[in-house]
Amino acid sequence: MEKALVVNNLKLYYYTSAGIVKAVDDISFDLNEGETLGLVGESGCGKTTTGFALLGMPTPPGKISGGEIIIDDQNIVKFSENELRKKVRWEKISMVFQGAMNCLTPVYTVGELMTETYLQHRPDTPKDVIYKQIIKYLNLVGLADDIYSRYPHELSGGMKQRVVIATALFLEPKIVILDEPTTGLDVVVQAQILNLIKELKQNLSISSIFITHDLATEAEISDRICVMYAGKVMEIGTNEQIYGRKNLHPYTEKLLSATPLLHKRVDELSFIPGVPPDLIDPPKGCRFYERCHVHMDKCKNEEPTMKEIEDGHYICCWRY
Amino acid sequence: MINSQNKEVLLKVVNLKKWFPMQHGLASLFAKEIKYVKAVDGINFEVYKGETFGIIGESGCGKTTTGKLIMRLLEPTDGKILLNNEDVAHIKGKELKNYRKNVQMIFQDPYASMNPRFRIRKVLEEPLVIHGVGNSRKYRDEVSKQLLESVKVTPAEDFMERFPHMLSGGQRQRVSIGRGITLSPSLIVADEPVSMIDLSTRAEILAMMNNLKREFGLTYIYITHDLSTARYFADRIAVMYLGRIIEIGSADDIVDNPIHPYTRVLINAVCEPLPGKVKVMKDIQIKGEIPSAARIPKGCRFHTRCLFATEDCINNPEPELIDAGNGHYHACSRASYLPAFKY
Numbered sequence: 001m002e003k004a005l006v007v008n009n010l011k012l013y014y015y016t017s018a019g020i021v022k023a024v025d026d027i028s029f030d031l032n033e034g035e036t037l038g039l040v041g042e043s044g045c046g047k048t049t050t051g052f053a054l055l056g057m058p059t060p061p062g063k064i065s066g067g068e069i070i071i072d073d074q075n076i077v078k079f080s081e082n083e084l085r086k087k088v089r090w091e092k093i094s095m096v097f098q099g100a101m102n103c104l105t106p107v108y109t110v111g112e113l114m115t116e117t118y119l120q121h122r123p124d125t126p127k128d129v130i131y132k133q134i135i136k137y138l139n140l141v142g143l144a145d146d147i148y149s150r151y152p153h154e155l156s157g158g159m160k161q162r163v164v165i166a167t168a169l170f171l172e173p174k175i176v177i178l179d180e181p182t183t184g185l186d187v188v189v190q191a192q193i194l195n196l197i198k199e200l201k202q203n204l205s206i207s208s209i210f211i212t213h214d215l216a217t218e219a220e221i222s223d224r225i226c227v228m229y230a231g232k233v234m235e236i237g238t239n240e241q242i243y244g245r246k247n248l249h250p251y252t253e254k255l256l257s258a259t260p261l262l263h264k265r266v267d268e269l270s271f272i273p274g275v276p277p278d279l280i281d282p283p284k285g286c287r288f289y290e291r292c293h294v295h296m297d298k299c300k301n302e303e304p305t306m307k308e309i310e311d312g313h314y315i316c317c318w319r320y
Numbered sequence: 321m322i323n324s325q326n327k328e329v330l331l332k333v334v335n336l337k338k339w340f341p342m343q344h345g346l347a348s349l350f351a352k353e354i355k356y357v358k359a360v361d362g363i364n365f366e367v368y369k370g371e372t373f374g375i376i377g378e379s380g381c382g383k384t385t386t387g388k389l390i391m392r393l394l395e396p397t398d399g400k401i402l403l404n405n406e407d408v409a410h411i412k413g414k415e416l417k418n419y420r421k422n423v424q425m426i427f428q429d430p431y432a433s434m435n436p437r438f439r440i441r442k443v444l445e446e447p448l449v450i451h452g453v454g455n456s457r458k459y460r461d462e463v464s465k466q467l468l469e470s471v472k473v474t475p476a477e478d479f480m481e482r483f484p485h486m487l488s489g490g491q492r493q494r495v496s497i498g499r500g501i502t503l504s505p506s507l508i509v510a511d512e513p514v515s516m517i518d519l520s521t522r523a524e525i526l527a528m529m530n531n532l533k534r535e536f537g538l539t540y541i542y543i544t545h546d547l548s549t550a551r552y553f554a555d556r557i558a559v560m561y562l563g564r565i566i567e568i569g570s571a572d573d574i575v576d577n578p579i580h581p582y583t584r585v586l587i588n589a590v591c592e593p594l595p596g597k598v599k600v601m602k603d604i605q606i607k608g609e610i611p612s613a614a615r616i617p618k619g620c621r622f623h624t625r626c627l628f629a630t631e632d633c634i635n636n637p638e639p640e641l642i643d644a645g646n647g648h649y650h651a652c653s654r655a656s657y658l659p660a661f662k663y
Contacts, residue, residue, distance in 0.1 A: 036598075042518045156609050186378040187545065191589035191602045198601060213519060216548070216591035223598060243595035258523045259593045260548040262575060263663065269523035269552060275488055 003070075004175055004207035005031040005054070005093075010067035012046075012053045019280040023049045023062065025231040028306075031175065031207050038222030039211045040255075044276060046231040047211045048098060051177045054209070055095055056084040071175070090121050094168040095177040098211075099184065101160035104152035110138075110163050111148035117167055137170035138163075140203075142196060158189035162196065169200070179211045194220050215259050219243050224312075227252045230276050230287040233306075237313040249315050250295075251288050286318065294319060330539050331367040331390065331507060336360055336399035336409075338385050342614060357614045359385040361563035362399070364641070367507070372533070372540040374554030374571065376547060376586070380610060382563040383543045387509045390541065391425045392416060403507070421451050424500040428512040430492035434484040440495055441480040444468070447502040467498040470535070472528060490521040497529065501536055511543045526553050547590050551575050556647070559583050562621050563613060568641065569648035577661065579650040581605065581626050584661055620653070628658055 012024040024046040031037050039047040052058055054069055056076050068075040071092050079088060097103075104113060114134045118125060131148075138147055141162040152160060161181060168176050178197070182190040198221065201208065210222050218225055225242045227235040227249065235242070235249040242248065245256060257270040274291040277283050283290070286299040296318060304318045339356035341348065348354055360382045367373045375383045388394045390401060392408060401409045408419050424447075427433040434443050444464040447453075454460055461480075468476035471494040473487075484492055493513060500508050513529070514522045526549065532538060542554050550557055551571050558568040559582065567580040578584045585606045608625050611617055620638055623629040633654065641649040652658070 042520055158609070187547070187589040188378065188585055188604060188606060191591075191604050194591070195601050195604070198598075214591070215519070216593045219593045219595065220591045220597050220602070239598055240595045243593060255519060256593055258519055260523075260552045261592055261594075262548045262551055262587065262590045263592070265551060265572065268527060271522070271524035271527065272520035273524070275490075 002033040003030050004033045006068075006070040007054070008068045008070070010050070010053060010069060011065040012049055012058050012062055013065045014062045016061055021279045022282055023231050023279060024053060025279075025282070026067070027228070027231075027233045028067075029226050029233060029236060031209060032224075033174075033207055034201075034205045035223045036201060036208045036210055036221055038218040038225040039209060039228060040213065040215055040218050040225060041228035042213060042276060044230075044279075045228045047213075047228050048179055050228070051095060051179050051209065051211055054175075054177060055089055055093060057089075086121075090117070090168075090171045090173055092173050093175040093177065094171065094173045096164050096168045096179060096181050098179040100164045101157060102184075104160060104163065106152055109149050109151055110155075114163075114167055114170065118171065121171055133170055134166075137166040140169070140200065141166045156189075157185055158192060161185065161189075161193055165193075165196070165200075169204070169206070174207060176206055176208045177211065178208060180213070181210075182217060183212070183214075190217075197221060215255055227255070230282065231279055232287055233316065234288065235313075235315050235317075237315075241310070241313045247309060247313070247315075247320070249317050250292050250319070254293070286316075328369040329366050330369040330404065331541075332400075332402040332405075333363060333365050333386075333390070334400040334402065336363050336386070336389060336401065337397045338382075338389055338394060339397045355614055357612075358563050358616055359613055360389065360396075361616065363560070363563075363565050365558055365565060365568060367539060367541060369506075369539055370533075370537065371555040372542055372553055374542045374544065374550040374557040375560060376544055376550050376557060377560035378545060378586075378610065380562075380613065381560040382613070383545075383560050384511055386560070387425070387511050387541065387543045390507075391423060391509050392419060393425075417451070421503050422505050423507045423509065424503065424505040426493075426497055426500045426508060426510040426513045429516055430489055430496050431484075431516075433496055434492065436484055438484070439480065440464075440468070440473075440482050440484070440487070443484070443495060444480075444499055444502060447499060451503060453503065463502065467502060468495070470501075470532065471495065471498040473498070490517055490525065493517055493525060494528070497525070497532070501532060501538070504536060505538070507539050507541065509541045509543070512545070513542075514549065515544065515546065522549070529553075547575065547586060548592075559586065562611065562616055564621060564638075564651065565641070566622065566652070567648075567650040569644075569650075570646070573646065573648045577648075579644055579648070579655050579658075579661075580622075580652045581628055581658065582622050583650075588663055620651075628654060630654065 008028050009026050011026055014021040014023055041047050064077055069077050076088050115130050118130045135145055143162050182193050224238050229251050234251050254272045272291050277287055285301045286304050289295050289299045298318050304316050306314045306316050307320050308314050309320050338360040339358050342355040343351045377383045389396050396409050400407050444467055445460040448460050465476045473479050473491055473494050514525050544550050554571050557571050557574045558565045561582050567583045578587055605627050606625050617624050619634040623633040639651045639653040641651050
């Protein structure tokens with residue numbers, strides 16, 4: 001299968017006054033063309049940081065401290081800011097930022113907002129070409145033509161999220177990163193947005209990375225799942241391998257059993273005791289050691305490596 | 321689970337309404353008629369002693385307003401709130417203060433619900449000071465320490481001297497639950513207590529709340545938009561839509577055998593962490609958007625979004641709750657014509 005994106009040994013550290021926070025520490029994964037890869041984990045595990053790194057724009061004081069991000073045989077980590085802006089962002093890879101639907105500038109209409117984005121990336125495009133492209137994508141996300149001249153306050157949460165998704169797509173990038181696109185929406189609207197993303201995936205054959213903390217949403221949308229914990233990738237597997245609940249990383253296993261099922265009443269949900277480790281001074285061995293229910297002596301001092309335990313299923317744990 | 325034989329009603333809400341006027345001051349003098357946002361528009365329910373009563377619905381359905389009314393942070397426009405058979409809908413002053421001793425609230429955001437300049441010691445003893453319980457410092461310290469231990473924020477002595485910003489979100493929410501039970505209330509209104517907590521600790525907090533319930537004989541009203549935790553945590557569930565309860569029943573009945581078309585949509589919209597759903601579209605049987613609470617549709621208020629609505633649903637007066645047996649009530653007059661529910 002063709003690779004849309006390859007990430008090798010990516011490191012993103014935040015250089016704070018308290019010390020260097022190793023928010024993303026040596027992670028590798030790839031994204032096949034036309035597939036959706038899910039990034040899941042608790043808050044602070046580095047999933048959003050990874051998303052920002054893929055656009056080549058770590059939030060200060062963060063810096064990409066090593067590794068490579070390869071899109072179309074080019075390592076974009078080496079690109080200058082100018083090149084990134086012209087050749088990468090929105091041309092090859094775009095992002096639906098977390099909470100973006102609440103950040104639409106209130107004094108611009110949807111059309112003005114989208115036109116501005118277009119002109120920033122492709123200046124000198126005739127107005128009517130831009131208009132056509134905007135209308136095409138508004139329709140694709142299930143909005144009517146008249147949304148073009150509406151202001152953000154006239155739209156509901158679901159409609160605003162559709163506008164943001166259209167803005168991420170309408171320059172036709174190969175890859176889209178969706179960072180918690182359904183958080184903060186009501187269940188019904190959330191289900192409608194998930195249906196929309198599935199539909200777009202079929203019709204436009206885009207590759208996407210879906211970032212969320214919610215394993216239940218991820219099960220709906222992602223072909224493959226990548227579980228992160230404390231800046232490390234713990235497990236990568238297909239949807240069936242992860243949600244089939246056989247041979248999992250202890251962390252994934254615990255996360256899944258902490259997620260309540262609607263149609264199966266359980267008396268006690270399990271949970272993970274403790275808190276994630278301090279990333280300024282991460283533990284020497286496995287980062288999940290402290291909270292793991294099946295840890296061994298070896299885990300404390302030696303860092304586990306990725307192992308392929310079955311076709312396409314990678315686990316970073318000494319138990320395997 | 322509550323045994324149906326010996327149900328003792330702790331809280332009874334009768335025809336409760338909260339209408340917020342849309343014109344204030346001078347504008348209201350000149351307005352032809354004052355328009356209202358009908359946030360809560362005539363709801364009835366009972367909460368039994370020792371149970372967890374879930375209220376679920378989308379944002380804007382009036383669930384938080386209901387919680388605030390029960391807490392008497394708001395004064396109802398109409399209706400009654402009976403706690404142990406005493407109407408508290410319009411009490412004031414000393415009576416209200418006494419009532420609040422008996423009913424406490426846990427808020428959604430543990431980052432915003434604590435004074436950042438108070439040490440945890442002070443956060444916990446504040447209710448005792450306000451209500452004049454125990455006037456020695458030593459007594460209050462002792463109570464606070466025990467509370468921290470029962471909400472498992474340990475070592476208690478260490479945490480008492482900390483400020484809220486030195487605690488994680490989960491720990492703060494535990495402290496805020498501890499603060500809620502300081503005065504040993506009989507009823508706790510928990511408004512989305514775990515929606516901002518990380519998944520790995522969410523279950524732990526709910527389990528802890530269950531233990532406290534047993535230990536202190538509490539009754540919870542659990543307000544949430546999350547059906548999955550409601551089913552796990554609540555004994556009975558009321559589903560709200562645009563200020564009305566449209567279905568009420570045991571948690572199992574609501575989830576496995578929902579009657580009202582809106583409840584069915586809510587249940588079908590829930591994502592489950594199970595394989596094999598990537599290529600399947602979700603079947604969401606609803607149309608349009610939620611109407612404004614200032615312009616509630618006439619007839620059945622759900623008819624604008626319902627796929628099964630007929631002329632009768634628009635022209636007939638709004639249906640009252642219909643008994644479906646076994647403590648399960650719904651507000652759909654066409655329930656017997658609906659197709660069988662499947663998920």
